[in-house]
Amino acid sequence: MAERRPVPAAWGVGGPARRERPGRWLARAAATLLLPLAVLLTVLLLAALTPGAGGAQNQAPPARSPSQVVSAMPRSPMASALPPGAESPENRIDGYPVLIDGQMILSIRRDIAGFTAQERALTITRRLKRIARNDAISVDDLTIQRSADDQSVFLSLGHEVLITITEQDAKADRSTPEALANQSLATIKAAINRYRADREPEKLLANTVLATAAASAFLLISFLVIKVTGRLFPSLARVIANRVPGFKLNNVEIISPAAISAFWLQVLKLVRLAALLILLFVCAIFILRLFPWTRAVGEMVFGYLISSVELVLGAVANYLPNLFVVAIIISVAYYSLRALKPFFVAVERGNLEIPGFYADWAQPTYNILTVLVIALALVLVFPYLPGFNSPAFQGVSVFLGLLLSLGSTSAITNVIGGVILIYTRAFRIGDHIRVGDVVGDIIEKNFLAVRICTPANQIITIPNATLLSNQVVNYNISSRDLKEFLILQTTITLGYEVPWRDVHGTLVRAALDTEHVLRQPAPFVLQTSLDNFYVSYQLNAYTDAPNLMVIIYSNLHQSIQDHCREQGIEILSPGYTALRDGSASTIPSASDLPADSGPPACRVGSPERPLGRAT
Numbered sequence: 207m208a209e210r211r212p213v214p215a216a217w218g219v220g221g222p223a224r225r226e227r228p229g230r231w232l233a234r235a236a237a238t239l240l241l242p243l244a245v246l247l248t249v250l251l252l253a254a255l256t257p258g259a260g261g262a263q264n265q266a267p268p269a270r271s272p273s274q275v276v277s278a279m280p281r282s283p284m285a286s287a288l289p290p291g292a293e294s295p296e297n298r299i300d301g302y303p304v305l306i307d308g309q310m311i312l313s314i315r316r317d318i319a320g321f322t323a324q325e326r327a328l329t330i331t332r333r334l335k336r337i338a339r340n341d342a343i344s345v346d347d348l349t350i351q352r353s354a355d356d357q358s359v360f361l362s363l364g365h366e367v368l369i370t371i372t373e374q375d376a377k378a379d380r381s382t383p384e385a386l387a388n389q390s391l392a393t394i395k396a397a398i399n400r401y402r403a404d405r406e407p408e409k410l411l412a413n414t415v416l417a418t419a420a421a422s423a424f425l426l427i428s429f430l431v432i433k434v435t436g437r438l439f440p441s442l443a444r445v446i447a448n449r450v451p452g453f454k455l456n457n458v459e460i461i462s463p464a465a466i467s468a469f470w471l472q473v474l475k476l477v478r479l480a481a482l483l484i485l486l487f488v489c490a491i492f493i494l495r496l497f498p499w500t501r502a503v504g505e506m507v508f509g510y511l512i513s514s515v516e517l518v519l520g521a522v523a524n525y526l527p528n529l530f531v532v533a534i535i536i537s538v539a540y541y542s543l544r545a546l547k548p549f550f551v552a553v554e555r556g557n558l559e560i561p562g563f564y565a566d567w568a569q570p571t572y573n574i575l576t577v578l579v580i581a582l583a584l585v586l587v588f589p590y591l592p593g594f595n596s597p598a599f600q601g602v603s604v605f606l607g608l609l610l611s612l613g614s615t616s617a618i619t620n621v622i623g624g625v626i627l628i629y630t631r632a633f634r635i636g637d638h639i640r641v642g643d644v645v646g647d648i649i650e651k652n653f654l655a656v657r658i659c660t661p662a663n664q665i666i667t668i669p670n671a672t673l674l675s676n677q678v679v680n681y682n683i684s685s686r687d688l689k690e691f692l693i694l695q696t697t698i699t700l701g702y703e704v705p706w707r708d709v710h711g712t713l714v715r716a717a718l719d720t721e722h723v724l725r726q727p728a729p730f731v732l733q734t735s736l737d738n739f740y741v742s743y744q745l746n747a748y749t750d751a752p753n754l755m756v757i758i759y760s761n762l763h764q765s766i767q768d769h770c771r772e773q774g775i776e777i778l779s780p781g782y783t784a785l786r787d788g789s790a791s792t793i794p795s796a797s798d799l800p801a802d803s804g805p806p807a808c809r810v811g812s813p814e815r816p817l818g819r820a821t
Contacts, residue, residue, distance in 0.1 A: 308502030625671030
């Protein structure tokens with residue numbers, strides 16, 4: 207059975223302790239719904255304030271001539287979403303739309319009698335809306351007539367000319383004036399009938415019922431989604447926390463299971479919010495398109511949504527070839543590193559030997575090669591990234607490069623120092639070293655710094671640049687590389703009255719009785735100096751445990767004290783103050799003295815006034 211790890215309540219995935227009161231839960235649900243509503247209201251406000259939305263699209267300058275020309279060629283939905291006043295290449299090619307309730311019914315392409323196509327579209331829109339608002343005018347009163355002067359065809363209402371269709375309009379539509387006039391008349395009648403039908407009380411009441419039902423359905427679905435996910439998400443978070451292991455690096459937990467669970471919980475909440483936003487947009491667009499007064503805004507919001515989706519999908523489709531190139535570059539880099547790794551592993555394990563290339567160089571060399579390959583892959587991939595040629599991307603790249611060059615001087619120095627230390631083989635992890643006043647075992651090294659654990663369990667971090675500028679003493683490298691054991695040295699000073707042979711034997715026996723001191727090679731003693739009052743004896747002992755130097759030195763000193771006490775040797779450095787007047791030497795010959803004589807008295811002054819014997 208899998209072990210169930212407790213998850214802190216602070217992560218939002220707790221058990222019964224996370225149970226909230228109904229009032230607090232309703233407040234959170236309301237807050238969750240208010241955010242999508244605020245976003246929707248912002249979009250609607252921007253759409254309403256956009257020029258060409260609502261009533262602004264139907265405003266037109268006063269007409270300067272009754273002659274108007276129309277071409278009834280259908281246009282794309284995206285073209286119809288543009289406001290009449292917008293100047294764009296699409297307007298100049300497909301014409302300017304005549305809109306009623308936000309829907310295009312005609313498209314004006316040609317100028318006539320000093321009027322531009324845009325002015326004609328605005329004037330026709332104004333006249334048709336005036337007719338549509340007047341229920342007393344029947345659509346059957348709209349007729350097609352031919353001018354007796356220039357034989358042009360026009361649509362009229364009684365004696366008022368609404369639209370004039372010339373041969374140029376018919377040619378642009380690849381039709382005849384009569385056929386184009388009949389098509390335009392049928393389209394206008396249908397638009398006027400639809401305009402009036404949408405404002406019938408029965409239709410408005412039915413649309414109000416639909417809008418209420420849609421809003422209620424949205425609120426109900428949102429309530430159910432929030433309620434169900436509010437119970438489901440904590441359970442999923444607990445499952446993730448119990449089943450997904452944390453991320454560890456060198457046995458150090460970098461990311462805990464609770465943190466991973468909290469991350470995925472936030473992802474699920476973002477997915478829920480996105481789903482509610484999409485549902486809200488769909489519901490709002492449906493409601494706005496039910497009523498003629500808000501249909502233009504609904505169409506505009508729908509057009510924005512469709513254009514955004516088309517833009518994203520188009521960008522993804524256009525990026526697919528570049529994505530294919532990026533995938534090839536990444537695959538080549540990845541499999542190149544995988545192909546090289548067994549070679550370096552064999553060198554590190556000693557299965558493959560290369561003259562002049564040490565085994566401890568294998569892993570650092572592979573790491574450096576990995577960095578170089580990744581850097582080369584990034585250089586090749588960058589031109590194929592989205593927006594690589596944009597000024598924003600280039601500006602950010604220059605800024606990051608400048609920031610890196612100014613702020614990483616010391617870091618680069620430490621990295622170079624780390625590389626030098628690796629290939630000079632100054633030390634390994636676990637070696638006992640001395641750097642300045644710091645003595646301890648190396649527990650970690652990287653391209654930036656080295657961490658040393660002292661005998662007092664203090665962790666000291668030393669940058670690689672500092673190591674390069676200081677003397678580094680390695681106590682392990684001699685036994686590892688030269689096959690020579692480390693020699694521990696300690697010095698004592700004794701007076702000249704102690705026979706040196708006795709001192710040598712005592713110190714050697716003290717060394718042999720010390721733990722971690724080797725019997726072979728045997729310890730030895732050097733007399734390093736003959737000073738005025740004492741002799742310096744240096745004890746040299748071999749050991750195969752450099753990391754225990756502190757303990758070995760302590761035990762060795764204790765052993766020296768014990769053996770000197772057993773041999774009656776007093777460990778001290780005597781000091782003499784002598785007034786010499788020809789007295790005997792401090793080391794007299796035994797043959798020159800009587801058998802029962804002691805040390806001669808020190809004579810100062812005349813022989814008649816002796817001061818006594820020296821003791």
